[in-house]
Amino acid sequence: MSELNSIPKCEGCSYKLLLFESLPEKNLERISACKQQYLFKKGEQVISEGDEINSIVYLQKGLIKLYKNIPNGKTQIISIARPYEFVGLLSVFSNSNYIYSISAIEDSHICFIDMPCIKDEIKEIGTFALDIIKKMSKITDDVLNAKYELCKKNLRGRIAYTLLDLAQHIYKDNEFELPVSRREIADLIDMRTENVIRILSEFRKDKIIKINGPIIEIINMDLLKKISLAG
């Protein structure tokens, strides 16, 4: 982890539009003054389960994963998050400590805004409070819907769904490098490593995707969508 030496003002930050649109100039400056931006290298840990929550975390650039350590020394990935997502927004207001860990799976710029600052602005600016509520509501909706969808699908459907998510939402490209191991994908969508591999191989044989080590290219998007829906 290293501090970014040129810390941009919040005024120029694309997140401003995302969440701070309703904040007057004066308040935005206060927010700007109580934030820290850091660069995390690929693989570095951002948050450890149990850490005290004293800031809101968001991802400006890069890719991170949320995960829990489960008893037998394994990990359970909760989600993979891309920029423009308020990584820690889900439970930071109801807990005093993190119930999951976060680490960077690509070099990432991460911004920490002090929690007391955020709370002060929420208390002072009513429209900002409503914005936060709306955003939280949206995130919850999305995460829950995704989980409900995934739960009902068979294994082929889950893999198809995951590949589509990576291509369409995370990388916005039909060709991308799998950001996590096959074992971690298995964790993420509740199946076994062997079956992740097997189904990826089937998709390759069926000419739905090309596999080149960690690189995946989707060559039959329509069929993949059908499999995801049918699953």
Add this chain to the structure above:
Amino acid sequence: MSELNSIPKCEGCSYKLLLFESLPEKNLERISACKQQYLFKKGEQVISEGDEINSIVYLQKGLIKLYKNIPNGKTQIISIARPYEFVGLLSVFSNSNYIYSISAIEDSHICFIDMPCIKDEIKEIGTFALDIIKKMSKITDDVLNAKYELCKKNLRGRIAYTLLDLAQHIYKDNEFELPVSRREIADLIDMRTENVIRILSEFRKDKIIKINGPIIEIINMDLLKKISLAG
């Protein structure tokens, strides 16, 4: 649906402590003035998918289910909610229309608070805004954790988990009447009706529960907990 003829003031409502603790007397009176309470009989529909959201719904007494209608004429139950739960809180701030239906599975008292009133108070009273945020955050956490747990379990584990939830959180009694059909339980936890029945029968044979029509009594709580955890 029938209007409750003696509408109690919010001051005496147990929900006051739950959410409106930080609201001054004056504001609580305004909230009190823009709410409606109704009695819904068992089976009556409270909200239909697609209805415009113009109030916050909460359950004061009774039991309700949230569900979606899915294409083939079937339904998917999302959750069963008990009193002291803000039924509609999950997505009411990010959508203009309901994305699920709600119906009463026991006679229920339901309170509707006009959304504009709530929003006005959020904007005006900062601590109230923070309370709402905290509550939403907690609900999200709980619902998500439950879904993550359930997803990973095998069928026996899911049934055990569901029975424990009903006994411990919903009815607070080792003996209770199943509030929904076995088919609906299957929907709720993503399995087939036949397997719900089969596993309940197995639990009966293993002397974990007693079944008397719709009445279930848990007689080996420890084992049920083990099965839920092991699942």
Add this chain to the structure above:
DNA sequence: CGCGGCTTTGATGTTCATCAAGTAAAGTGG
């Protein structure tokens, strides 16, 4: 170089969905 972790494939057994068939219970119309 050897060790450990990730990947891959095959063989095998378990879990679960599906199909079929029958009973009980509950509503419906004459």
Add this chain to the structure above:
DNA sequence: CCACTTTACTTGATGAACATCAAAGCCGCG
């Protein structure tokens, strides 16, 4: 009130989907 229909419940048989076990190749790293 009874015949009739529908819906919920229940059990068994079967096959498909999936987890588990085993073994081998690959690759990075000390």
